[in-house]
Amino acid sequence: xxxxxxxIPARMASTRLPGKPLxxxxxxxxxxxxxxxxxxxxxxxxxxxxxxxxIADAVRAAGGDAVMTRTDHESxxxxxxxxxxxxxxxxxxxxxxxxxxxxxxxxPALIRRAIAPLADPAVDxxxxxxxxxxxxxxxxxxxxKVVGSPLGPDLLRALYFTRATAPxxxxxxxxxIGLYAYRRAALDRFVVLAPSTLERREKLxxxxxxxxxxxxxxxxxxxxPLGVDTxxxxxxxxxxxxx
Numbered sequence: 001x002x003x004x005x006x007x008i009p010a011r012m013a014s015t016r017l018p019g020k021p022l023x024x025x026x027x028x029x030x031x032x033x034x035x036x037x038x039x040x041x042x043x044x045x046x047x048x049x050x051x052x053x054x055i056a057d058a059v060r061a062a063g064g065d066a067v068m069t070r071t072d073h074e075s076x077x078x079x080x081x082x083x084x085x086x087x088x089x090x091x092x093x094x095x096x097x098x099x100x101x102x103x104x105x106x107x108p109a110l111i112r113r114a115i116a117p118l119a120d121p122a123v124d125x126x127x128x129x130x131x132x133x134x135x136x137x138x139x140x141x142x143x144x145k146v147v148g149s150p151l152g153p154d155l156l157r158a159l160y161f162t163r164a165t166a167p168x169x170x171x172x173x174x175x176x177i178g179l180y181a182y183r184r185a186a187l188d189r190f191v192v193l194a195p196s197t198l199e200r201r202e203k204l205x206x207x208x209x210x211x212x213x214x215x216x217x218x219x220x221x222x223x224x225p226l227g228v229d230t231x232x233x234x235x236x237x238x239x240x241x242x243x
Contacts, residue, residue, distance in 0.1 A: 004044040004115055004181070005093040007083050008034055009069075009076035010101035012052040016230050021055045023234055025104050026241040029058040030228060033104035033241065039064075041111035044093070048101070049083035075205055076100065077180075081191045084184075096187050098180045102228045105240045106179075110221055115181045117155060117217035124186035124214040127206070128177040129156070130224045137175065139165050144176040144204060146218055158216040161204045175224050180206075186214060 010031050014020040021031040028036075031048060038046040048059045048066040051073070056066035067086045073079040080098050095118060099111060110128060117126035129146045137143045141163035148156030160166070161176055182190070189212075196211040198204075209216060228234050 002095045002115065002118055003093050004095040004097050005084070005088060006038045006041070006044060006046040006097045006099055006111065007080040007087070008038060008046065008048045008099045008101050009073075009079040009083070010034075010048055010050050010055050011071070011073075011079070012055065014229075017228065017234065020228065021050075021052075021101055022058060023228070025234070025238050028062065029055075030104050030234075030237070031055055031101050032058055032062045032064070033237075034099065034101050034106065035059055035062065035064045037103070037106045037108050038099050038111060041108040043097070043112055043115060047083065047087050049079050051079070077182075077187070077205065078191060081187060084187070091184060094184045096182045096184060098182065100178055100227065103179075103225045104228060104237050106225045107223070110177070110179065110225065113219050113221055114179050116219055118181055118183065120217065122215055123217045124183055125190075125206075125209055125216045126181040127158075127216060127218050128179050128221050129174040129218045130177060130221050132173045132175050138173055144178075146174045146176040148174070148218055151217065154220040156218040156220065158206075158210065158218050160210065161202065161206050163202055163204070174218070174220065176206075176218075177221070177224055179225075190214070 010021040022029045049069050050056045051071045059066040067083050069082045147160040148158045196208045199207040
């Protein structure tokens with residue numbers, strides 16, 4: 001049995017969409033919409049890890065929990081690591097789920113699915129992917145692919161993550177979804193590792209874990225959630241959520 005806590009990293013700075021966490025979607029800040037989806041998953045407490053008091057205020061006004069973190073973190077995993085130290089210093093929660101703060105239309109079922117691979121005690125980190133169905137995504141370097149060995153009809157053991165079109169030959173390609181469930185001990189180990197060679201080359205942080213010998217299993221799901229990175233994405237999210 002695992003005891004998860006969901007952490008949502010959110011930072012105010014955004015090159016393409018400044019102030020993104022507070023962007024209005026259907027009458028609520030985007031970060032509040034993400035917090036609601038995480039609560040609806042029903043797997044454990046939800047805390048937003050923020051770098052700006054305005055984001056914390058928005059979350060708390062909606063009835064949520066928020067914790068302040070440093071402004072200089074280079075990644076969401078670094079931010080949630082600081083946050084879990086504030087939220088759970090005694091280590092009561094053994095699984096930390098990292099839900100990105102720009103997924104306002106996220107299906108809560110995907111969060112529940114993300115922790116399922118941790119039923120195998122050999123798995124250090126669990127994540128998600130969906131089969132690529134649009135031909136233009138196969139060669140798009142912004143669509144990260146996971147290459148893995150099948151463990152079942154909807155489960156892979158990750159061997160590599162890449163921006164290239166891989167693997168070669170006939171068969172499905174899988175679009176990685178950046179939602180992670182870490183065993184607490186795996187997160188502790190991961191954040192003290194130095195950036196790895198392949199991580200730097202591909203600009204994919206999860207390769208650091210693979211190069212260190214950590215096991216990442218990938219649950220296959222049907223859809224890729226909408227990540228809000230541009231004004232066009234924001235408008236689409238507003239249409240989906242009706243505001």
